[in-house]
Amino acid sequence: MIRxxxxxxxxxxxxxxxxxxxxxxxxxxxxxxYGRDLPSHESLAEYKPPTISRIYSSEGHLIDEFxxxxxxxTPSDEIPDLVKQAFIxxxxxxxxxxxxxxxxxxAAAGIEAVRSRGSNVRGASTITQQVMKNFLLSGDRKAExxxxxxxxxxxxxxxxxxxxxxxxxxxxxxxxQNSYGVTAAAQTYFNKTLSELAPHEAATLAAMPKxxxxxxxxxEKQRLLDRRNYVLREMRENGYIDQxxxxxxxxxxxxxxxxxxxxxxxxxxxxxxxxxDEIRRQLSEDFGEGEFFTGGFTVRASIDEEMQVEAAKALRxxxxxxxxxxxxxxxxxxxxxxxxxxxxxxxRAALAATEVPRDVxxxxxxxxxxxxxxxxxxxxxxxxxxxxxxxxxxSDIKWMKGSFAxxxxxxxxxxVRAGTEEGEWSLRQVPEVQGGFMAxxxxxxxxxxxxxGFSYQDxxxxxxxxxxxxxxxxxxxxxYAAALDSGYSPATIVVDAPIExxxxxxxxRPKNSSNKFYGPTxxxxxxEQSRNLMTIRLAQEVSMPVVAGYAERFGVYDNMGxxxxxxxxxxxxxxxxxxxxxxxxxxxxxxVKPTLVDRIQDRFGKTIYRHDxxxxxxxxxxxxxxxxxxxxxxxxxxVMDAITAYQLTSMMKGVVERGTASGxxxxxxxxxxxxxxxxxxxxxxxxxxxxxxxxxxxxGYDNPAPMGRGAYGSSLCGPVFQEFMEKAVAxxxxxxxxxxxxxxxxxxxxxxxxxxxxxxxGNYVVAEYFRDGAEPIFGLTYDGGFAMGSNLPLFxxxxxxxxxxxxxxxxxxxxxxxxxxxxVSSGGLY
Numbered sequence: 001m002i003r004x005x006x007x008x009x010x011x012x013x014x015x016x017x018x019x020x021x022x023x024x025x026x027x028x029x030x031x032x033x034y035g036r037d038l039p040s041h042e043s044l045a046e047y048k049p050p051t052i053s054r055i056y057s058s059e060g061h062l063i064d065e066f067x068x069x070x071x072x073x074t075p076s077d078e079i080p081d082l083v084k085q086a087f088i089x090x091x092x093x094x095x096x097x098x099x100x101x102x103x104x105x106x107a108a109a110g111i112e113a114v115r116s117r118g119s120n121v122r123g124a125s126t127i128t129q130q131v132m133k134n135f136l137l138s139g140d141r142k143a144e145x146x147x148x149x150x151x152x153x154x155x156x157x158x159x160x161x162x163x164x165x166x167x168x169x170x171x172x173x174x175x176x177q178n179s180y181g182v183t184a185a186a187q188t189y190f191n192k193t194l195s196e197l198a199p200h201e202a203a204t205l206a207a208m209p210k211x212x213x214x215x216x217x218x219x220e221k222q223r224l225l226d227r228r229n230y231v232l233r234e235m236r237e238n239g240y241i242d243q244x245x246x247x248x249x250x251x252x253x254x255x256x257x258x259x260x261x262x263x264x265x266x267x268x269x270x271x272x273x274x275x276x277d278e279i280r281r282q283l284s285e286d287f288g289e290g291e292f293f294t295g296g297f298t299v300r301a302s303i304d305e306e307m308q309v310e311a312a313k314a315l316r317x318x319x320x321x322x323x324x325x326x327x328x329x330x331x332x333x334x335x336x337x338x339x340x341x342x343x344x345x346x347x348r349a350a351l352a353a354t355e356v357p358r359d360v361x362x363x364x365x366x367x368x369x370x371x372x373x374x375x376x377x378x379x380x381x382x383x384x385x386x387x388x389x390x391x392x393x394x395s396d397i398k399w400m401k402g403s404f405a406x407x408x409x410x411x412x413x414x415x416v417r418a419g420t421e422e423g424e425w426s427l428r429q430v431p432e433v434q435g436g437f438m439a440x441x442x443x444x445x446x447x448x449x450x451x452x453g454f455s456y457q458d459x460x461x462x463x464x465x466x467x468x469x470x471x472x473x474x475x476x477x478x479x480y481a482a483a484l485d486s487g488y489s490p491a492t493i494v495v496d497a498p499i500e501x502x503x504x505x506x507x508x509r510p511k512n513s514s515n516k517f518y519g520p521t522x523x524x525x526x527x528e529q530s531r532n533l534m535t536i537r538l539a540q541e542v543s544m545p546v547v548a549g550y551a552e553r554f555g556v557y558d559n560m561g562x563x564x565x566x567x568x569x570x571x572x573x574x575x576x577x578x579x580x581x582x583x584x585x586x587x588x589x590x591x592v593k594p595t596l597v598d599r600i601q602d603r604f605g606k607t608i609y610r611h612d613x614x615x616x617x618x619x620x621x622x623x624x625x626x627x628x629x630x631x632x633x634x635x636x637x638x639v640m641d642a643i644t645a646y647q648l649t650s651m652m653k654g655v656v657e658r659g660t661a662s663g664x665x666x667x668x669x670x671x672x673x674x675x676x677x678x679x680x681x682x683x684x685x686x687x688x689x690x691x692x693x694x695x696x697x698x699x700g701y702d703n704p705a706p707m708g709r710g711a712y713g714s715s716l717c718g719p720v721f722q723e724f725m726e727k728a729v730a731x732x733x734x735x736x737x738x739x740x741x742x743x744x745x746x747x748x749x750x751x752x753x754x755x756x757x758x759x760x761x762g763n764y765v766v767a768e769y770f771r772d773g774a775e776p777i778f779g780l781t782y783d784g785g786f787a788m789g790s791n792l793p794l795f796x797x798x799x800x801x802x803x804x805x806x807x808x809x810x811x812x813x814x815x816x817x818x819x820x821x822x823x824v825s826s827g828g829l830y
Contacts, residue, residue: 051067058300058303059305066293067293071179073171077163080194082197083194087169087206095126095162095166127169175209176208176213190255191257199249203228204217217258278462279299279596299600301598302441302447303447303450310723314719323431324399328401329400332356332412332430336350336354341382348382363417366415367416370412372388379427381425391425393421434453436575437449438451439695439728440693445580449695464575465576468573468574469573469700469704471556473677474569474578474676481585482549483523488538490522491755492522494537495519496517498517503565510536513530522748522753524766524768528651539567540564544562547567554640555580569676569678578685578687578696579594580592585645585649587645588738589638589640591637613635643743655672665688665721667725669734670691670737672737673687674687677711677713681706681707684698685697686713688721690734691735742771
């Protein structure tokens with residue numbers, strides 16, 4: 001009997017042992033089979049999760065961010081223990097003790113699945129398993145995926161420590177509202193940093209990984225509250241918070257940005273504009289779009305926020321003024337169904353869903369509105385975030401052709417601005433004419449402000465950097481620069497007379513804007529009054545290949561066509577390139593590269609780009625006297641002789657003081673610049689500079705069309721430059737243009753080019769700067785390449801002011817100005 005019993009239990013033991021062996025063998029076989037060809041887990045040690053690239057102003061304010069997934073990477077040692085504890089309590093309380101998988105959790109999940117006949121399947125995944133699922137595997141619930149997940153989790157635990165695994169998890173996890181990772185989620189839901197979170201807020205975030213859409217803080221508020229309190233209870237049971245803290249935090253209301261309890265971090269961000277979008281465009285080209293949107297760059301922009309606002313206002317004011325002068329109402333072209341006008345909630349919802357620009361602030365913020373009633377003397381509009389019955393008086397549309405009935409229909413979506421009287425509103429529209437403006441530091445190339453159009457939300461096309469347009473007469477300084485380097489001086493006489501040029505298209509007879517000719521004229525007057533014929537003669541004399549070389553050297557063109565018409569600015573370029581080129585005139589002829597970015601750091605804080613490569617000699621010295629600035633050593637390439645740059649700057653000062661820009665530009669510091677207007681006024685320009693800031697404006701239609709009589713660079717762009725630079729000078733100052741060594745001043749008659757005594761004075765006197773040892777023959781006249789200096793006529797034979805002649809004794813002299821000679825007409829010049 002005993003033998004039978006022993007034999008029986010022996011057999012049972014053998015069967016159990018065999019069964020266990022077979023189960024182990026089967027499990028081992030399964031794990032071996034699924035363990036083959038798994039993705040490498042070792043790459044996670046070097047994994048860099050997609051992270052937000054953020055742009056900060058020069059003052060350090062966050063002004064924009066770009067991301068495919070809104071994630072802010074935070075190293076594990078910077079994540080507060082409270083936040084870690086909340087997630088561990090919610091997702092994996094045995095995280096610090098298991099080897100990647102939790103056998104008890106898996107068994108409990110299996111038993112529950114059997115009991116519910118598959119209707120209630122729990123994941124039972126550890127944090128390590130979730131990392132593997134998120135990074136290397138699909139999210140389906142097949143047994144095959146779960147086995148692979150366990151295998152990879154066990155392997156990962158042997159490769160990374162717990163903190164590294166937790167870092168991956170807490171930066172990768174999706175928490176709803178396009179927020180990935182705990183740092184971004186804390187900002188999205190509470191507008192707080194991780195260190196500012198209270199226990200109940202950390203528990204709220206930890207409640208979301210299970211199913212963010214099922215725990216929305218507004219739609220599923222009670223469900224999220226219950227889940228949050230469950231997490232708090234787990235934190236108490238795990239010893240992370242005490243009973244008193246648990247009770248206090250459990251009783252806290254569920255508050256969130258989405259419920260209106262906190263301001264959204266987005267409200268602190270200005271609307272996206274041309275400046276930050278241009279940074280996106282340029283860095284996407286430099287680093288690749290994928291890297292920019294996922295690389296977690298910290299970009300310090302060169303933008304001056306205050307000046308950016310002023311740039312937008314100045315350009316918008318000019319565009320709106322021109323548009324209103326046309327008197328044509330176009331509106332937005334959008335409508336709200338008339339049937340909705342009787343229901344305030346309905347029309348407000350429809351208006352909110354209508355895509356119209358909401359980023360314009362010009363004399364007050366512009367608001368979308370819908371026309372609700374049309375009267376003879378007033379228009380009633382419902383305003384998106386304002387009154388339902390705003391009144392537009394008849395006096396507001398004096399600039400508009402026609403009446404209210406002629407221009408509006410019920411349901412029209414319009415833009416309005418608060419009026420001067422309470423309850424009154426003023427109609428506004430985005431102008432059809434467009435333009436661009438930018439300003440930069442002449443020494444560093446830092447772009448301080450850039451406006452690429454009237455409204456970024458209306459049109460993202462950046463007219464400052466992307467619009468290729470003819471610069472017109474604003475190109476002429478490059479012709480004059482080539483001439484000055486070729487031996488000409490500001491006092492050299494060039495004949496302003498008719499000229500004919502044979503071209504493949506036929507005989508070209510260029511004209512001055514005034515349709516007049518002015519005879520022998522000094523170079524200075526030629527640029528001050530923007531004489532076309534003088535410019536063409538200069539270009540012929542120095543040759544167009546030389547002029548093209550100058551334009552390319554300054555970066556205006558990559559490969560300029562050497563055609564004579566291009567000397568008048570007929571080849572297209574961008575405002576961005578023109579402003580950068582003018583900066584080199586202003587800084588004495590040194591190359592400067594424009595930049596919108598001062599510095600870029602990667603996600604770990606390492607600087608990967610810095611714009612300013614100049615050396616600061618004394619920055620670390622402790623011997624600087626009080627008030628003494630450190631020395632900055634420039635290693636920039638010289639693109640123009642310093643004396644040539646000063647001569648050209650002096651001539652362009654004349655454009656502002658008495659030339660084509662004198663009626664609109666008048667700053668309290670020395671200012672130089674050049675106007676530009678193309679044929680039929682399709683493009684108008686003004687680019688000018690002080691000793692430290694250069695700024696430029698372009699205005700024209702996107703589809704080039706004549707802008708009508710009175711449209712000149714001086715009349716349209718001059719006021720934009722003036723308005724902006726008044727603020728810029730008040731902030732940044734300015735001073736005399738630096739005079740380079742190697743030359744001396746001589747007083748010249750600016751009408752004739754004749755030398756004057758040192759004590760001469762009057763509005764016809766100008767002090768020109770000449771190179772030492774290279775003084776020109778005063779009054780030498782160039783006419784189509786022939787220098788009238790040899791075989792000079794006798795004084796009695798020709799008496800033309802500014803011309804060199806021989807006296808009866810054989811002495812060479814210059815004919816002085818006659819009383820009525822040399823008067824310069826400015827009518828119609830540009």
